Each structure stands twice: as structure tokens, then as C-alpha cells.
Amino acid sequence: MSELRYVGRKIVRDDGLTKVTGQLTYPSDLKIDDMYHGALVFASVPHALINDINVEEALKKPGVIDVITWKDVPGINGFGICGPEQPVYCKEKVRYLGDVVAMVVAKTERQARSAVSKVHVDYTVLETVSDSVKAMTDSSTERIPLPGTETAGHNKISRVDYSVGNVEKIFNDPDVIVAENDYKTPYEEHVYLETDIAVATVNENGQLELWGSLQYPHLDRTEIAHVMDLPEGQVIIHAGYQGGGFGSKHDMTIQPAAAVAAWKLKHAVRVHMNREESFLTSAKRVPYQFHVKTAADKEGHLLAHEVVFTADGGPFVAANPAIFCFTIEHSAGVYRFPNVHIEGDIAYTNNAHCGAFRGFGCNQICYALESQMDELAAKLGMDSLDFREMNQIRTGQPLSMTHRFGGSDGLAVSYDVVRNTNLYKNKEAFKAAAAKPYLKRGIGFGWALQGVGMGNFCPDYCIVDVKLHEDGHFSVSTGAVEMGQGVVTTCHILAAEKAQVSYDQIQVLVGDTDTTPDAGGTVASRSTLTAGNAMWIAFDTMQDYAAEELKKSYRHVALDFDGYLCDGRLVTWAEIYKLLPPEKHTVQGKYHVPETNKHLPFGVHYIYGYCAHIVGVEVNTLTGQTQVIESEILPAVGTVVNRLGYEGQAEGGTSMALGYALMEDFRMDQESRVLTKNLQTYMVPTTKDMPRVCKVTPIETIEREGPYGAGGMGEVVCIPGTPAITNAIRDAIGMTVRELPASPEKVLMWLRENA
Amino acid sequence: MLNISKYYRVSSLEEALDLLNKETWKILGGGTDIVPQMRAGAHKDAALMDIQLLKNELGSVEMRDGDLVIGALCTHEELRHNDLVKEYMPTLADACAHVGSPQIRKRGTIAGNVINASPAGDTIPSLVAAGASARFLSVNGERLVPVEDIATRPGRTVKEDNELLTEFIIPLEGKAWKGTYDKVGVRNALQISIADCAVISHPDFGVRIACGSVGPTVKRALQSEALFAKEGMTREDFASAMAEDICPIDDVRASAAYRREVLTNLIYLHYQER
Numbered sequence A: 001m002s003e004l005r006y007v008g009r010k011i012v013r014d015d016g017l018t019k020v021t022g023q024l025t026y027p028s029d030l031k032i033d034d035m036y037h038g039a040l041v042f043a044s045v046p047h048a049l050i051n052d053i054n055v056e057e058a059l060k061k062p063g064v065i066d067v068i069t070w071k072d073v074p075g076i077n078g079f080g081i082c083g084p085e086q087p088v089y090c091k092e093k094v095r096y097l098g099d100v101v102a103m104v105v106a107k108t109e110r111q112a113r114s115a116v117s118k119v120h121v122d123y124t125v126l127e128t129v130s131d132s133v134k135a136m137t138d139s140s141t142e143r144i145p146l147p148g149t150e151t152a153g154h155n156k157i158s159r160v161d162y163s164v165g166n167v168e169k170i171f172n173d174p175d176v177i178v179a180e181n182d183y184k185t186p187y188e189e190h191v192y193l194e195t196d197i198a199v200a201t202v203n204e205n206g207q208l209e210l211w212g213s214l215q216y217p218h219l220d221r222t223e224i225a226h227v228m229d230l231p232e233g234q235v236i237i238h239a240g241y242q243g244g245g246f247g248s249k250h251d252m253t254i255q256p257a258a259a260v261a262a263w264k265l266k267h268a269v270r271v272h273m274n275r276e277e278s279f280l281t282s283a284k285r286v287p288y289q290f291h292v293k294t295a296a297d298k299e300g301h302l303l304a305h306e307v308v309f310t311a312d313g314g315p316f317v318a319a320n321p322a323i324f325c326f327t328i329e330h331s332a333g334v335y336r337f338p339n340v341h342i343e344g345d346i347a348y349t350n351n352a353h354c355g356a357f358r359g360f361g362c363n364q365i366c367y368a369l370e371s372q373m374d375e376l377a378a379k380l381g382m383d384s385l386d387f388r389e390m391n392q393i394r395t396g397q398p399l400s401m402t403h404r405f406g407g408s409d410g411l412a413v414s415y416d417v418v419r420n421t422n423l424y425k426n427k428e429a430f431k432a433a434a435a436k437p438y439l440k441r442g443i444g445f446g447w448a449l450q451g452v453g454m455g456n457f458c459p460d461y462c463i464v465d466v467k468l469h470e471d472g473h474f475s476v477s478t479g480a481v482e483m484g485q486g487v488v489t490t491c492h493i494l495a496a497e498k499a500q501v502s503y504d505q506i507q508v509l510v511g512d513t514d515t516t517p518d519a520g521g522t523v524a525s526r527s528t529l530t531a532g533n534a535m536w537i538a539f540d541t542m543q544d545y546a547a548e549e550l551k552k553s554y555r556h557v558a559l560d561f562d563g564y565l566c567d568g569r570l571v572t573w574a575e576i577y578k579l580l581p582p583e584k585h586t587v588q589g590k591y592h593v594p595e596t597n598k599h600l601p602f603g604v605h606y607i608y609g610y611c612a613h614i615v616g617v618e619v620n621t622l623t624g625q626t627q628v629i630e631s632e633i634l635p636a637v638g639t640v641v642n643r644l645g646y647e648g649q650a651e652g653g654t655s656m657a658l659g660y661a662l663m664e665d666f667r668m669d670q671e672s673r674v675l676t677k678n679l680q681t682y683m684v685p686t687t688k689d690m691p692r693v694c695k696v697t698p699i700e701t702i703e704r705e706g707p708y709g710a711g712g713m714g715e716v717v718c719i720p721g722t723p724a725i726t727n728a729i730r731d732a733i734g735m736t737v738r739e740l741p742a743s744p745e746k747v748l749m750w751l752r753e754n755a
Numbered sequence B: 001m002l003n004i005s006k007y008y009r010v011s012s013l014e015e016a017l018d019l020l021n022k023e024t025w026k027i028l029g030g031g032t033d034i035v036p037q038m039r040a041g042a043h044k045d046a047a048l049m050d051i052q053l054l055k056n057e058l059g060s061v062e063m064r065d066g067d068l069v070i071g072a073l074c075t076h077e078e079l080r081h082n083d084l085v086k087e088y089m090p091t092l093a094d095a096c097a098h099v100g101s102p103q104i105r106k107r108g109t110i111a112g113n114v115i116n117a118s119p120a121g122d123t124i125p126s127l128v129a130a131g132a133s134a135r136f137l138s139v140n141g142e143r144l145v146p147v148e149d150i151a152t153r154p155g156r157t158v159k160e161d162n163e164l165l166t167e168f169i170i171p172l173e174g175k176a177w178k179g180t181y182d183k184v185g186v187r188n189a190l191q192i193s194i195a196d197c198a199v200i201s202h203p204d205f206g207v208r209i210a211c212g213s214v215g216p217t218v219k220r221a222l223q224s225e226a227l228f229a230k231e232g233m234t235r236e237d238f239a240s241a242m243a244e245d246i247c248p249i250d251d252v253r254a255s256a257a258y259r260r261e262v263l264t265n266l267i268y269l270h271y272q273e274r
């Protein structure tokens, strides 16, 4: 595709300069004259019935305007991605320590915060349920969901049991080679830089207007309208530019609470969580316990795969059922198993609220599966790369879950590309280069696939408006949110390419229910594919209008750079603007992501992105510390739209995979109290932890469904690095990492026991 | 939310001592310990005395009578690059290089690190191992306190309210300390140590070891030190010595067992490599 003008180059992001100079306003920068400030009253116990909320003393404190509680909620006192189950303000019970019981509104933040302890809540304390297995299996544990909530069993959010073929028959065959292991993954906190914020006000038209930490403004508008009992047209949501999200902001936190306060007081109210509050309340990556059994024949052909798991969903349904289904869908990874059995339950507990996190349930199972692949290869005496390649799914075949899939052919070539990496070619030299006898080196791989878009779980569409302006420039608007991932720049590049205009002739607007159409959520690695295709449709319409109009006056009309070549003369878009009737100045494109051929008991995708990752690590056998020395990530996600953005995503994904592998561990005690309250004890990698060699090698095969062949890469790049690292630890010292993170302590204690 | 009653920047040592004698102040060095503590609710309504302007008086490193003298206001960043420190007390330079992040190293001071009295203060093991003392000054005069005796328990010191720490004196007899400083954590920067130790030696004073984050205060590891004088010691010998030298606890960052194991491994390594 050498004729492409913008796609595939290194283009500096549109918002780069305004970000580094501090000019760009994030929601937390917003100041409205005279606005009030809210401070949250959180549950003081993780599980209790509320008898009484007494606000009298708080109301007397200086500067306090009001204390908002459930009584002030005009509509449904609940919200949540898979059902309005999280209370805006708790009424009958609290179910975790991040539950909001009330909000003190005062003239200053300091006044509001200092009155929080004066709100007195009388509780009948209930048993804390913090063990996810016991929560579901022991019916004498206290029930967590609110009365009347439908569940899949005692304290059970959902359950899936799905089989293809017959795994038992395979496992019973004495000739097969079986690897059977337990794996465990931790809660993970997103640590976006901008902690959760909401600023709500009632504007001069009497509409509720809200700026906040949000990843899907149009859905948030619907939810807030329900909470407020207002028509959607009465609610305006501005999400625009966020200081990071990584999926967590897909779940709202304090935004509905702020909306209720602003509406009641008919005054602007700002609520901004500090780091500790954000850690306490925001959705974490769901922790899992897996029991995995994988079988192959003696030649190394995979035969059967069984995954039995429980997950801890925390106090709310939230996005848990969708995440859980995603795990099931991805449990066979990039491999072809004729027989699978997947069975899992997800529990309610009083622990952290769980939800979406970059990778959405794939990271956990990918780590377990890729560990199994290495273990099986070792048992078979096979090279683990050959073993993987031999069992990969092939284009045209259905996936192990039996549905058909599209996508690029990148996976098929990825094995050879990995064999060609410097690290792989020099693996023996790499391993021999450890400087001290107590430093042990190893290399490891991981492969992942990741569904792009919502799957057939829910409607998956994106709308883009394209508007031609008088001076000939186009504005491209869509409800996607810019969280740092670069969606604005990606849309800009794709629009300029499709429109065939100078780069500065495109303006991109995002993330606002007032000025941009519904893009679907900015989640699921979907924006490049969906917004790119929707604007493609819109520009096609625009170009048809233009050509039709021009053909009235010219004989030969052809799209050219910055306009149309008409009988040898360039008619610019500014001139075309004048020729077109006003109703043709704005066009809309709506794109639906194609669905796969089957509806399974869990939503499945048609389009997937792939990624391979190879790393070289060094384990210090005296301290248990692991350093990733070299890393090469090889995403196979179609065309590179912007080389800079692509590398940024892949390097950031590498660091996230490294954190999940080696250090990130959000912990609570048995009473569901957070132990890792802030960044002092919750460890995320720093630049000093990044590998000295950190290469990004795109496997650029065309994603047939995507704009200019581009697919979705946001998530898949943070997944295979984790098992690559744990597999490299195995290669270095022989330890199979059974529980993430592979902290120095776990590694050293394993070494002591296995010396 | 910072709640302070007063902030004052003193312009001379005399003024500082005078004010410290009259009223209760919280001395503010780089503020990298105090400010986060205030955010967490400590030092409510404190009167802060900023001593940054005393940099001329308290900010130098020099050799005095064969000893290395380090001013209280020296920052970690200055110490890690200081030629005298690098030559005579290299483990201290190394420890300073591993404190926090560039921002923290440029603000945080050595006196603040010691007076904060955290068992995880990175500069403390080298100072304790070398037998360094701190000079405390007040209107009533001065006194020298061994660094090992400054902290009585986490966050508490023997410093009197009217005293200011002015400098540290590291005994050298004109000769350099050599050795290693190990800091164990789960990542390579911005890491409060899980366990750390300085294993140093000096032609006149012999081998000295001090360990941090494995007890309420940083202490010499006397039993382990003694083993360095003997030949043929095994890892088990060191494990038994460490059992007496340190008393770590389980906390959210690591278990006591890990702390014991890792320090035993490291000290035994240095014994083998000595």
C-alpha cells in the first residue's frame, strides 16, 4: 500500500503539544464559578444493613450546603453495565468499603471533607464474605446481593458450563500426555493518572450537564437519565479527553452521585477522588482461580482442554458477566482443540469492585493457557515454539469454541517471525551471558488472541458525522473518548487518507453527547476499526454527493488531492461546498461490526487481533528478583495506522504485562479492607523496570474488515507478555509460576523449597 | 489537605536555634517525608520551620581531621555524585543513588532520612555500619549521638525539640570504607526497601554490617560481622547468626521469612566474595 499518504507513518499526536504544555483541559481541570464541592461518605464496614443515616451534625459544619443521600435520587437508585445494581447512594445495605452512603456538599473541598465524619450511619453489621469459593459453596454465608436480585446461585453472579466433544474420553486414554495444574491471578488496579472526577451542573436551558471520568458518554447519558428520571435529551455528557482509563472508567463511579447533587441544589457540584478513594472504589481486574487440564497425543497434537474456574466479581454484577464470558471465549487461545470443557462461576463477595481492565478477562486465562503450553511441550520433549505452531488455529477453520472467525493471517506467519527475532536466534548466547553464577537467564514466549469489539454479546456499531465547512475543511465527529490511546490522531489520519486532503483540512471532535454521535464504548480495542469504517461510509456518501453535483457541470470528474479534478481543473472542497445544497454538507456513516455464525452461551467475536511476545529474563536466585532484559513484541493486528501510536501502545502493553507478571497485586485482608491503599504499597513498573531492549515488530498482514487493513490493537499487546515472562522464569530456574505476580518473595521461597 | 498553623523560613543557624528554643516547630528539610505524612493526617496544625536557606552552613561535604563530615542539608542527589563520598564512603553514594526518583533525590536530605527514623531509610545502614555520629545543636550547646542510637522506634528519635541536626561525622582515620549496599525491592526505582544491608570494611575497623527494614530501627548485625573473621563458614552459619541479628516482621510488602532469607543470602554471598 505504498500509495498511502498518511497511514503507516510516524505522525505526532494531535493533542501532544497541548498535553505537554499543560494547555489541554482534562475533566479535573474544569472550574465553574462558584461551584460547590462534594466529599463522599463511604461505608465504614464492608457488609451491613443501614438502619439510619443521620446528617444533622454534618449540616451544621461551616460551609456545608447539604448532605445528599438516597432520598434525593429522583429515578432508579442504581447503575451498572450489566444492570443497574450498584447504588448511587446506598439505601438498605452496604456491600463493600467503597460503597457511597452520602455526599457532603460544601463551599470548599476542605469544608466538605472535614464534615464527612459528622455524618453518622447506624449499621447492623453482617458477616464479611471475602472468600469467593466459600461465598458460593457454603450456603450459610451471608447473602450479598440486594433482596430481589436474580442470581445464578447462592452469591453467584453467573455460571457457564460449555463443552465441545468429550474431554473425559481423551483424559481417560492412557496414551495421552496430560498437564494438570492450578493457577491464580490477583486483583489489578488500573492506576490511571487522573483519578475519578465528576463535575455536574444545571445549564441555562435547564439541562443536566456533566463532565467526568467516562469511557462511553452515550451509554452514561442513558444511565444517568434513568437515575435522574429525565429524558435523555435533558442530559449532556462531556467525556472528551481523559487522563487514562484502561477500561476502569467504563464503569461509572461517582458521576451519578454528583448528578443527583447538582440537580437537587440546581448548582454546580464537583467531586474528585484522591488516590486512596480511587483505589478503594474503582473497578479492578477480576481475580481468578483456575484448574486447567490439557492433553496432547504423543506427536504433540492437542486433543483436549478443560478449564474449571471461579472468579471473584466483588459486590456488584457490574461488567462481570461479560468479562467472564470473554474468559471462556478465549480459554483455548490461538490453539485448536477438538475437545473442550469450560466451566466457571463468578461470585459476589464484599471485596473490591471488579470490572473491565485492558484485556477484559483474556489476560488471566492466557497466562494459564500459555503456561500449560510450555509445560506440555516439556513433557512431550518438544520445542515449545514448534509445539505451538503445530497446533495453531488456521484461517478458515473454526475456533475451538466452534464459531468462525475473520481477521488477518498474521497468526500463521508469527511463528516464523518469532524464530527470526534476534533474541530467539541468539538464545543460547543470551542465556550464557549472565554475569554471575547466581543469576540465571531464560527466554519465554506467549501468544494471545483478543476479540475486537463487543462480540455478539450486544449491538456493536459506531456512528461518525462528517461535515464539510465553508472553507473546505472537514470536521469528523464521533463519541469515542481520548484517554491517551490516540483515537483522535487515528481518526485524523484515517479521515485525511480517505478524504484525500491535506492533513490540516481535518478536524476531529470526540467524546461528547452534545456534539458527537454515539460511537459505542471506547473499549474492546474497537475504535480504529469501527470509527474508521463509519467515517469511510460517511466520506463515500460525501464523495458521491460531490461527484453527482460536479457531473452536472463537467464531463470528467475524478477525486483528487484536496478536491476533484474536473475536465483538467481542480475544483476545491471550498468550491464544492458552494455547489452542494446545505443538507448535503453533513453526512453520517454508521458501521456495524460483523457477527460470527454462531450464538454460543457466551458472546463470541468474529474479528480478533493476535500478538506474540518473546522475552529474555534474568532471575537473581539470591533475592528472587526477575529482570526482563530483552523484549520483542510482535502484534499481528493488521496495518499500522500511525507508527508512533502503534509503538506507544505496544510498549505500554509490554510494561503492563510486566507489571501483571512480576509485581501488581491489589490486596485486601479477610475483612475486605484494602492493604495496598495507594502507590506507596501498590507497585507498578517504572521506566527503570522496562527491558533494556524493548522492540516492537509489527506483523503487518491485512485485516480484511478494517479501514486500510487496520484492526484493533489496544488490548492484545498487554496480554502475551505476562506468560512470556513467567515462561522465561521457568526456562531460567525451572519454576512454573502458579500464581501471579511472580514476586521476588514467591520466586525465592520456591527456590528454597526446591533447592 | 495540608493543615499547618505556620510556615517560616529561617535565614541563619542562630535564628533557627533561637526559635526552636522558644516555640515548638517541625523542622522542614526537603519535605519529602513530612508532606506525604501531612497528607495522611499527621502533624496537624504544625508550625513548619523551613531550613533550606541554611544550605551554606549545612550543605557541604568535607574531610575534617581524617573524618568525612556531611552537612545535614546535603541531598541524595548531591551525595551520590560527591567525590569524597564516592571515594571514602561509596556505599552511601550508592544508597543515595537508589532513593526514590530524581525528584525525591533532589529534594530529600540526609538529615531528613535519618530523623524520619524509618527502618527503611536507605542512607542509614551505611552510617550505622561505619559508626557515624550526628551532631545536634541547640542554644544549650551541642552533643554527638551515634546514628545507631538516634531512632528509638519507627518515627521516634532522641532528638530534643530545641535541637537541630547539623552534620554527620563518619570516622575514617583518613582511609576509605569499601563494600556493598544491597537494597531489595520488587522494582528498580521508587521503592521503599523490603530489606537492605551495608556490608563494609575498613583497614582499621574491620568488617561492619548493618541491616534495615528488618527490625524497628537499623541495627548492626554483630553476629554476622563476627563470622567474617572466620574461615569456612557456611550458609547455615549465617542463617543462625541472622536469626539473632535481625527481627523482621510480616507486612504488606513482604514476609519476615523472605526478609530473613534474602539478607542471609546476600550477606553470605559477600562473605564468599570477600
Ligand SMILES: Cc1cc2nc3c(=O)[nH]c(=O)nc-3n(C[C@H](O)[C@H](O)[C@H](O)COP(=O)(O)OP(=O)(O)OC[C@H]3O[C@@H](n4cnc5c(N)ncnc54)[C@H](O)[C@@H]3O)c2cc1C
Pocket: B026, B027, B028, B029, B030, B031, B032, B033, B034, B035, B036, B051, B072, B073, B098, B099, B100, B101, B104, B107, B108, B109, B110, B111, B112, B113, B114, B115, B116, B120, B121, B122, B123, B159, B163, B164, B165, B166, B190, B191, B192, B193
Ligand atoms: C515518592 C517518595 C519516594 C521515596 N523513596 C525513598 C527511598 O527510596 N528511600 C528512602 O530512604 N526514603 C525514601 N523516601 C523518603 C524521603 O524522601 C527520605 O527519607 C528523605 O531523605 C527525607 O528527607 P527530607 O529532607 O525530605 O525530610 P523532611 O520530610 O523534610 O523531614 C523528615 C524528618 O526529619 C526532620 N528533619 C529534617 N531535617 C532536619 C534537621 N536538619 N534537623 C533535625 N530534624 C530534621 C523533620 O522534622 C522530619 O521529622 C521517599 C519519599 C517519597 C515521597
